Amino acid sequence: xxxxxxxxxxxxxxxxxxxxxxxRVVVLLTRNHGLVRSVAKGVRKAKSRFGSRVQMxxxxxxxxxxxxxxxxxxxxxxxxxxxxxxxRGIIDDFDRYTAGCAILESAERLSYAxxxxxxxxxxxxxxxxxxxxxxxxxxxxxxxxxxxxxxGLSLFNxxxxxxxxxxxxxxxxxxxxxxxxxxxxxxxEVEEATLHIMWLLSEGHYAAAEERLTETTAVQVHRxxxxxxxxxxxxxxxxxxxxxxx
Ligand SMILES: [Zn+2]
Numbered sequence: 001x002x003x004x005x006x007x008x009x010x011x012x013x014x015x016x017x018x019x020x021x022x023x024r025v026v027v028l029l030t031r032n033h034g035l036v037r038s039v040a041k042g043v044r045k046a047k048s049r050f051g052s053r054v055q056m057x058x059x060x061x062x063x064x065x066x067x068x069x070x071x072x073x074x075x076x077x078x079x080x081x082x083x084x085x086x087x088r089g090i091i092d093d094f095d096r097y098t099a100g101c102a103i104l105e106s107a108e109r110l111s112y113a114x115x116x117x118x119x120x121x122x123x124x125x126x127x128x129x130x131x132x133x134x135x136x137x138x139x140x141x142x143x144x145x146x147x148x149x150x151x152g153l154s155l156f157n158x159x160x161x162x163x164x165x166x167x168x169x170x171x172x173x174x175x176x177x178x179x180x181x182x183x184x185x186x187x188x189e190v191e192e193a194t195l196h197i198m199w200l201l202s203e204g205h206y207a208a209a210e211e212r213l214t215e216t217t218a219v220q221v222h223r224x225x226x227x228x229x230x231x232x233x234x235x236x237x238x239x240x241x242x243x244x245x246x
Contacts, residue, residue, distance in 0.1 A: 006065045009033050010083060012121055013056050014108040018044065025074065026054055027108065028062065031118040035111040038064060038075040050080040057091065057100060059084040059122055084122065089129035099134035100125060103141045109233050116148045133210060136201070136218065139225040140209070143202040151175075151232045155199040158182050166192045170224050172231035188227075194220040 011028040014035075019025045022044045028036045043051030053060060054077065061081045067073030090096045103124050107117060124141040131137045143153070152175075156165040159176035167177040169187040177195050178187050194217045200209035201221075213221075 004066050004068075006063055006078065007033070008061065008063050009036075010118065011036070011060045011062045012104065012107070012118070013054060013058065013060070014104045016055075024051075024054070026077065028060075029104075029107050029111060029118065029121070030062075031115050033064075035108065036064065036075050037067075038062075038077050040077045040080070050077075053080050053082050055087075056104060057085070057087040057125060058082055059086070086122070086125035086129060090125070093134075096128050096131060096134045099131075099138040100128055102138050103128070106138075106142055106229060107145065110145055110149055117145055120145045120148065127206065133213065133218065135222050136210060136213065137206075139198075139221055140201040140204075140206055142225050142229050143198060144204065146229060146232060147202055149232075151228075153177075153198070153202065153228060155195045155202065166195065168192060170195065172224075172228045188220075188224065190220050190224065191217055193217050194224065197221050198224065 009030040009032050011030045013026055014029050015027040017025040019039060022042045024040045024043050026038050026040050028038055030036050040051065040054050042048055043054060061083050062077055063079035065076040065078055067075050090100045103121065107121050110117060120141060124137055128134060128137045146152070153159070154176035156177065157163065158165065158167055158179035159174045160178060160182035163179045165177055167179050168189060169178040169183045170176065170190050171178050171184050171187045174182065174184060178184065193212060193214070197209045197212055197217055198221055
Protein backbone atom coordinates (compact mmCIF):
# COMPACT_ATOMS: atom_id res chain seq x y z
CA UNK A 1 0.00 0.00 0.00
CA UNK A 2 1.36 3.40 -0.98
CA UNK A 3 2.01 5.78 1.88
CA UNK A 4 -0.25 8.78 1.82
CA UNK A 5 1.51 11.75 3.35
CA UNK A 6 -0.48 13.80 5.79
CA UNK A 7 -0.89 17.52 5.20
CA UNK A 8 -1.44 20.68 7.22
CA UNK A 9 -3.78 23.50 6.37
CA UNK A 10 -5.77 26.34 7.87
CA UNK A 11 -9.47 25.52 8.14
CA UNK A 12 -12.93 26.65 9.20
CA UNK A 13 -15.53 24.12 10.30
CA UNK A 14 -18.56 24.66 8.09
CA UNK A 15 -20.66 21.71 9.20
CA UNK A 16 -20.50 18.75 11.58
CA UNK A 17 -22.41 15.49 12.04
CA UNK A 18 -22.15 12.99 14.87
CA UNK A 19 -20.91 9.66 13.59
CA UNK A 20 -21.02 6.42 15.60
CA UNK A 21 -20.59 6.59 19.35
CA UNK A 22 -17.74 9.06 19.72
CA UNK A 23 -16.67 10.27 16.29
CA ARG A 24 -17.67 13.38 14.42
CA VAL A 25 -17.74 14.02 10.70
CA VAL A 26 -16.43 17.53 10.10
CA VAL A 27 -16.72 19.42 6.82
CA LEU A 28 -13.79 21.82 6.63
CA LEU A 29 -13.23 24.72 4.32
CA THR A 30 -9.45 24.87 4.04
CA ARG A 31 -7.27 27.62 2.70
CA ASN A 32 -5.35 25.51 0.16
CA HIS A 33 -7.32 22.28 -0.33
CA GLY A 34 -10.85 23.61 -0.77
CA LEU A 35 -13.63 21.69 0.93
CA VAL A 36 -12.40 18.63 2.89
CA ARG A 37 -14.77 16.07 4.41
CA SER A 38 -13.04 14.59 7.42
CA VAL A 39 -13.58 12.58 10.55
CA ALA A 40 -12.39 13.54 14.02
CA LYS A 41 -12.11 10.25 15.89
CA GLY A 42 -13.13 10.05 19.51
CA VAL A 43 -13.79 13.77 19.84
CA ARG A 44 -17.06 13.34 21.67
CA LYS A 45 -15.27 11.64 24.56
CA ALA A 46 -14.40 13.91 27.46
CA LYS A 47 -10.69 13.11 27.30
CA SER A 48 -10.39 14.03 23.63
CA ARG A 49 -7.23 16.06 22.95
CA PHE A 50 -8.76 18.52 20.50
CA GLY A 51 -12.50 17.89 20.45
CA SER A 52 -13.48 21.24 21.94
CA ARG A 53 -11.51 23.16 19.31
CA VAL A 54 -13.15 21.49 16.32
CA GLN A 55 -16.22 23.72 16.16
CA MET A 56 -17.73 26.53 14.17
CA UNK A 57 -16.24 30.06 14.34
CA UNK A 58 -12.75 28.79 15.16
CA UNK A 59 -9.92 29.22 12.70
CA UNK A 60 -7.92 26.03 12.97
CA UNK A 61 -4.52 24.78 12.01
CA UNK A 62 -5.26 21.14 11.18
CA UNK A 63 -3.18 18.09 10.40
CA UNK A 64 -5.06 15.77 8.04
CA UNK A 65 -4.47 12.27 6.80
CA UNK A 66 -6.07 12.01 3.35
CA UNK A 67 -8.95 9.70 2.48
CA UNK A 68 -8.06 6.26 1.08
CA UNK A 69 -10.40 6.55 -1.90
CA UNK A 70 -9.88 10.12 -2.97
CA UNK A 71 -12.97 12.23 -3.30
CA UNK A 72 -15.42 9.83 -1.71
CA UNK A 73 -13.84 8.85 1.59
CA UNK A 74 -13.18 10.89 4.68
CA UNK A 75 -9.85 12.40 5.60
CA UNK A 76 -8.82 11.97 9.24
CA UNK A 77 -8.03 14.90 11.51
CA UNK A 78 -5.02 13.93 13.60
CA UNK A 79 -4.34 17.31 15.16
CA UNK A 80 -6.14 20.64 15.48
CA UNK A 81 -4.84 23.86 17.02
CA UNK A 82 -6.70 27.14 17.44
CA UNK A 83 -5.36 30.03 15.35
CA UNK A 84 -8.19 32.44 16.14
CA UNK A 85 -11.50 32.23 17.95
CA UNK A 86 -14.36 34.33 16.54
CA UNK A 87 -17.13 32.94 18.72
CA ARG A 88 -17.06 35.84 21.21
CA GLY A 89 -19.95 38.13 20.40
CA ILE A 90 -21.38 35.64 17.91
CA ILE A 91 -22.42 32.48 19.72
CA ASP A 92 -24.51 34.27 22.36
CA ASP A 93 -26.30 36.64 19.97
CA PHE A 94 -29.08 35.11 17.88
CA ASP A 95 -28.87 37.48 14.87
CA ARG A 96 -25.08 37.34 14.65
CA TYR A 97 -25.10 33.58 15.11
CA THR A 98 -27.67 33.15 12.30
CA ALA A 99 -25.67 35.42 9.99
CA GLY A 100 -22.45 33.59 10.91
CA CYS A 101 -23.99 30.21 10.08
CA ALA A 102 -25.24 31.63 6.76
CA ILE A 103 -21.72 32.91 5.96
CA LEU A 104 -20.25 29.46 6.55
CA GLU A 105 -23.05 27.74 4.63
CA SER A 106 -22.64 30.10 1.65
CA ALA A 107 -18.88 29.53 1.75
CA GLU A 108 -19.46 25.77 1.63
CA ARG A 109 -21.70 26.17 -1.44
CA LEU A 110 -19.27 28.55 -3.16
CA SER A 111 -16.13 26.64 -2.10
CA TYR A 112 -13.72 27.44 -4.85
CA ALA A 113 -10.25 26.25 -3.80
CA UNK A 114 -8.76 29.63 -3.23
CA UNK A 115 -7.26 31.42 -0.25
CA UNK A 116 -9.40 34.47 -1.07
CA UNK A 117 -12.57 32.79 0.14
CA UNK A 118 -10.82 31.77 3.34
CA UNK A 119 -9.74 35.38 3.95
CA UNK A 120 -13.29 36.61 3.18
CA UNK A 121 -14.59 34.30 5.93
CA UNK A 122 -12.14 35.40 8.62
CA UNK A 123 -12.66 39.04 7.72
CA UNK A 124 -16.46 38.67 7.92
CA UNK A 125 -16.45 36.75 11.20
CA UNK A 126 -14.22 39.39 12.77
CA UNK A 127 -16.64 42.09 11.59
CA UNK A 128 -19.62 40.09 12.84
CA UNK A 129 -18.34 39.94 16.44
CA UNK A 130 -19.36 43.55 17.11
CA UNK A 131 -21.85 44.07 14.29
CA UNK A 132 -25.03 46.10 14.82
CA UNK A 133 -26.27 44.90 11.41
CA UNK A 134 -25.35 41.20 11.18
CA UNK A 135 -27.36 40.76 7.95
CA UNK A 136 -25.29 43.49 6.30
CA UNK A 137 -22.10 41.60 7.20
CA UNK A 138 -23.59 38.51 5.53
CA UNK A 139 -24.54 40.54 2.44
CA UNK A 140 -21.03 42.01 2.28
CA UNK A 141 -19.55 38.50 2.49
CA UNK A 142 -21.78 37.21 -0.32
CA UNK A 143 -21.07 40.18 -2.60
CA UNK A 144 -17.31 39.90 -2.11
CA UNK A 145 -17.08 36.11 -2.21
CA UNK A 146 -19.21 35.87 -5.37
CA UNK A 147 -17.07 38.58 -6.98
CA UNK A 148 -13.95 36.58 -6.10
CA UNK A 149 -15.64 33.53 -7.65
CA UNK A 150 -16.00 35.49 -10.92
CA UNK A 151 -19.64 36.52 -10.49
CA GLY A 152 -19.11 40.21 -9.77
CA LEU A 153 -22.11 42.49 -10.24
CA SER A 154 -22.24 45.71 -12.24
CA LEU A 155 -23.97 48.05 -9.81
CA PHE A 156 -23.51 51.50 -11.36
CA ASN A 157 -23.33 50.97 -15.14
CA UNK A 158 -26.14 48.97 -16.75
CA UNK A 159 -25.00 45.34 -16.59
CA UNK A 160 -26.39 44.73 -20.08
CA UNK A 161 -25.43 47.75 -22.25
CA UNK A 162 -22.97 49.59 -20.00
CA UNK A 163 -24.94 52.86 -19.94
CA UNK A 164 -23.72 54.84 -16.91
CA UNK A 165 -26.05 54.96 -13.92
CA UNK A 166 -27.40 55.47 -11.47
CA UNK A 167 -30.18 53.05 -12.40
CA UNK A 168 -33.28 51.97 -10.51
CA UNK A 169 -33.70 48.33 -11.44
CA UNK A 170 -31.80 45.12 -10.74
CA UNK A 171 -31.87 41.68 -12.25
CA UNK A 172 -29.60 38.79 -11.18
CA UNK A 173 -29.67 37.23 -14.64
CA UNK A 174 -28.04 40.19 -16.40
CA UNK A 175 -25.63 40.61 -13.45
CA UNK A 176 -26.72 43.78 -11.71
CA UNK A 177 -28.22 47.17 -12.50
CA UNK A 178 -30.51 47.53 -15.51
CA UNK A 179 -31.14 50.78 -17.40
CA UNK A 180 -34.68 51.62 -18.50
CA UNK A 181 -34.35 50.08 -21.97
CA UNK A 182 -32.57 46.89 -20.83
CA UNK A 183 -34.88 45.97 -17.97
CA UNK A 184 -35.77 42.29 -18.35
CA UNK A 185 -39.29 41.27 -17.28
CA UNK A 186 -39.38 40.65 -13.55
CA UNK A 187 -36.72 43.26 -12.75
CA UNK A 188 -36.99 44.69 -9.29
CA GLU A 189 -37.55 48.42 -8.96
CA VAL A 190 -35.10 49.56 -6.28
CA GLU A 191 -33.88 52.74 -4.68
CA GLU A 192 -30.76 54.26 -6.16
CA ALA A 193 -29.19 54.11 -2.69
CA THR A 194 -29.66 50.32 -2.57
CA LEU A 195 -27.39 49.72 -5.56
CA HIS A 196 -24.92 52.25 -4.19
CA ILE A 197 -24.77 50.47 -0.82
CA MET A 198 -24.26 47.12 -2.56
CA TRP A 199 -21.44 48.67 -4.59
CA LEU A 200 -19.79 49.95 -1.40
CA LEU A 201 -20.09 46.51 0.21
CA SER A 202 -18.64 44.72 -2.81
CA GLU A 203 -15.69 47.15 -2.81
CA GLY A 204 -15.02 46.51 0.88
CA HIS A 205 -16.26 49.88 2.18
CA TYR A 206 -18.36 48.38 4.94
CA ALA A 207 -18.49 51.40 7.27
CA ALA A 208 -19.56 53.76 4.45
CA ALA A 209 -22.27 51.31 3.41
CA GLU A 210 -23.58 50.98 6.96
CA GLU A 211 -23.66 54.76 7.36
CA ARG A 212 -26.03 55.08 4.38
CA LEU A 213 -28.29 52.20 5.40
CA THR A 214 -32.01 52.82 6.05
CA GLU A 215 -34.76 50.39 6.96
CA THR A 216 -35.92 50.17 3.33
CA THR A 217 -32.50 49.86 1.73
CA ALA A 218 -31.44 47.23 4.29
CA VAL A 219 -34.36 45.04 3.20
CA GLN A 220 -33.65 45.62 -0.51
CA VAL A 221 -29.90 45.01 -0.21
CA HIS A 222 -30.49 41.69 1.50
CA ARG A 223 -33.19 40.60 -0.95
CA UNK A 224 -31.13 41.42 -4.06
CA UNK A 225 -27.96 39.90 -2.62
CA UNK A 226 -29.79 36.68 -1.78
CA UNK A 227 -31.32 36.54 -5.29
CA UNK A 228 -27.88 37.05 -6.81
CA UNK A 229 -26.38 34.20 -4.78
CA UNK A 230 -29.29 31.87 -5.45
CA UNK A 231 -29.23 32.61 -9.17
CA UNK A 232 -25.56 31.61 -9.42
CA UNK A 233 -25.79 28.59 -7.16
CA UNK A 234 -28.76 27.27 -9.10
CA UNK A 235 -27.06 27.80 -12.45
CA UNK A 236 -23.89 26.20 -11.06
CA UNK A 237 -25.88 23.16 -9.98
CA UNK A 238 -27.78 22.92 -13.31
CA UNK A 239 -24.52 23.09 -15.27
CA UNK A 240 -23.31 20.13 -13.19
CA UNK A 241 -26.50 18.27 -14.05
CA UNK A 242 -25.91 18.94 -17.76
CA UNK A 243 -22.34 17.67 -17.40
CA UNK A 244 -23.60 14.45 -15.83
CA UNK A 245 -26.00 13.84 -18.71
CA UNK A 246 -23.33 14.34 -21.38
ZN1 LIG B 1 -28.91 49.03 -20.52
